[in-house]
Amino acid sequence: MSSLPPSPAPEPLPALAPTAAAPGAFALRRSALRGVLLVLGLLAGAGLLSSVMLWQRLSSIQEQLARQSADSGANAIEARALARQAQEIARDAAARQSVLEARLSEVALQRTQLEDLIQSLSRSRDENLLVDIDSALRLAQQQTQLTGSAEPLLAELRMSEQRLARAAQPRMARVRASIARDIERIRSTSVTDVPALLARLDEVVRQVDDLPVANAVPARAISEPVRKTSAQGGVWWERARDTLLEEARGLVRVSRIDQPDAVLLAPEQATFLRENLKLKLLNVRLSLLARQTDTARADLTAAIAALNKYFDPASRRTQAVATQLQQVQAQVRSVEVPRVNDTLAAIATLSAGK
Template sequence: MSAETVRDTESAPPVPALEPRPAPVVPAARSRSAQLVGWVLGTATVLALGSSVMLWQKLSTIQEQLARQSADAGSNAVEARTLARQAQDLARDVAARQAATDARISEVALQRTQLEDLMQSLSRSRDENLVVDIDASLRLAQQQAQLTMSAEPLLGALRAADQRLARAAEPRLARIRTAVTRDMERIRTAAVADVPGLLLRIDEMARQVDDLPLANAVGPGTTRAAPRPETAPARALPWWQQWLEGVRDEARALVRVSRVDQPEAALLAPEQGFFLRENLKLRLMNARLALLARQTDAARADVASAAVALNRYFDPAARRTQAMASAMQQVQTQLRVVELPRVDETLAALATVAGR
C-alpha cells in the first residue's frame, strides 16, 4: 500500500465494528482440494521428471555400454582373426613337426627292432647255441657226404651231436636225440653203391663199343648163319665142287634178309658207324664225369640215352649187344642207390626246437 492510503486511513473517523460472519465452508474445501490436486500433480510431475531423467541416464548408460561392447566385439573379432591365423600357422607347424616326429618314430622303431634282434642273438641261451651248432655241423657233414659219396661224415656228425645232447641232459632236447638215433640207424642200414666199381664198369663198356655190330651192317663177318659141317677136308674135294662151293657162298653174301625194327638204323650209312660209336663213347664218358662230379641225375640220363642209342642202331640179336645192354641196365640200377640218405628228420626236429 502507498503512503497516501495510510494517511487517509489514519485521518478517517473510526467505523463502528461489525459483527463477524462465519466464512463460507465450500470455498475453503475447494481451495484445499485444489491445493491437494496441485500438490499431487506437482509430485507426479516431479516424479515423472525424475523418472524421465533416470530413464535418460539409463538409456545413456545403455548406449555407452552398447558402444563399448560393440567396440570390444570389434576388437575381439580382430583378435579372433589374428588368433585364427596364428592357429592355422601353428597347425601347419604342428603338422610338419608331426610328420618329422613320425619319421623319427619309424626310424626309432626300426632301430629298436634291430636292437631287439641283436639282443636276442646275443642273449641266446646255451641250449639255443647248442641247437644252432648241431644244425650247422649236420648241414656241413651232409655236404661233405655228397662230395665224397661216403656216409662216414654224416655218421661222425650224428655221433658228435648225440654225445653233446647226452651231456646237455635237457628234457626239451630229447626229441632231437631221438631223431638223431633214427637217422644213424637209417644211414647204417642204407645200401650205397660202389662208385669206383661203377667207374670201372663204364670204362669197360666204352672199350667194348668198337666191337658192337650195327643193325644194318653188311659183309661176310656179319652173317649169323650156323656154320655148315664139313664132311671131308677141302683138299679131298674136286676142283669143280670147290668152285661150286665158292659160287654158292658168294651168292649167299649178295642177298641178306633181316628184320630191322628201327628205320633210323636202316637209313644209317655205313661210313657213319664210326661217328655213331664215337658218340656212344662220349655218352658213356659224360656219364663217368657226371658220376665223378657227384651228379647222379646227369649220369643216369647219359646212361639212359646211351642205352636208347644201343637199342636203336646196333644189332639186338648179337651177344655183345645183349651183354652191353645188360651192363647198362645194371649201371642204371646201381645209380639209383648212389644218393646217400639225408638227415631230414634231425634237421626238422632242430628247426622245431629253434622255432619254439
C-alpha cells in the first residue's frame, strides 16, 4: 500500500485584539441586572404590603362577624322570651274560653233541669208562676253577667210584670212592686259600653308605634334668630361666630329623666318595648271580652305604669295615649253587674209564706 502524503498543519488564527466596546457592554449588563433586582424587590415589597393589608381586612371581618353573632344571639334570646310571653297569653285566653264554655254549659244544664223540674212538679198555678219567674230571672241575670248588658234582665223583668198583671192576684202585689223598683234601679245603673272601650283600645294600640321613648334624642331645631343674624350680618367673622355657636349648642343636650331604667334602654329595644305594651293592651281587650274586670284593671294599671316609665311624658302623643287609658280605666271601674235581689227575695218570701 502506498502511504498518503501528510496534510499540512493548520495555521494559527491571529489573536483578536481587545476592543474598546467590551467594558461598556459589561457595565450595561451590570446596570440591567441591578434594575431587575430592584424591580423584583419592589414586587416582593408590594406583595408583602398587600398580604399585610389583606390580613388586617380579614381580622376586621372576623371581628364584625363576631359582633353580629353576639347581636344575633341576644335577639334570639329576646325573641324566645317574647314567644314564651305569647304562649302564656294564648294559654290564658284558652283557659278563659274554657271557663266561658263551662259557664254556658252550666247555664244550659240549669235551664234544662229547671224545665224538667217545672214539667214534673204538680203545683198550683200561682206556685208554678212564681217558680217560672224566679228561674227566668236567675237565667236572665246569668246572661247579663256573661254579656255585660242589662237588656236581657230588663226584658225578663218586664215580661214577669206582664205575667203577674195577667194573673191578677192581690197577694203578688209585693212581687210586682219589687219588680218595678228593680227596673228603675237597673235603668239608672251605669253599664259600660264594651264595644266603645274595645274601639278605643284598638285606637291606642295603633298609636303605640308613634310614641317617643324617654331617652330618644329630639330632632335638632334650627334657630330662626341665628339664621336672620347670619343672613343680615355684614362681617364674615360674625357669620362664622354664629355658625360656631349654633354647632356648639347641638353638641350637648341636657334633660331630666325621672326613671333610670328608661335611660338604660337600648335603641333597638324600643321595638320590643312597644310590642310588650301592645300585648298588655290586647290582654285588656281579652279581659273585657271575658268580663274579667279585675284582670282588665290590673293590665291597664301595668300598661299605664309602663307608659309613664319608658316613654316621654312631655310628648303630646304620650299624654293623649295616657289620657285615653285613664278614661278606659275609669269606665272599667264603673262596671257593675245589675242584680234583682229585691224581686228574688219577694218571690222567696211569698213562696215560703204559702
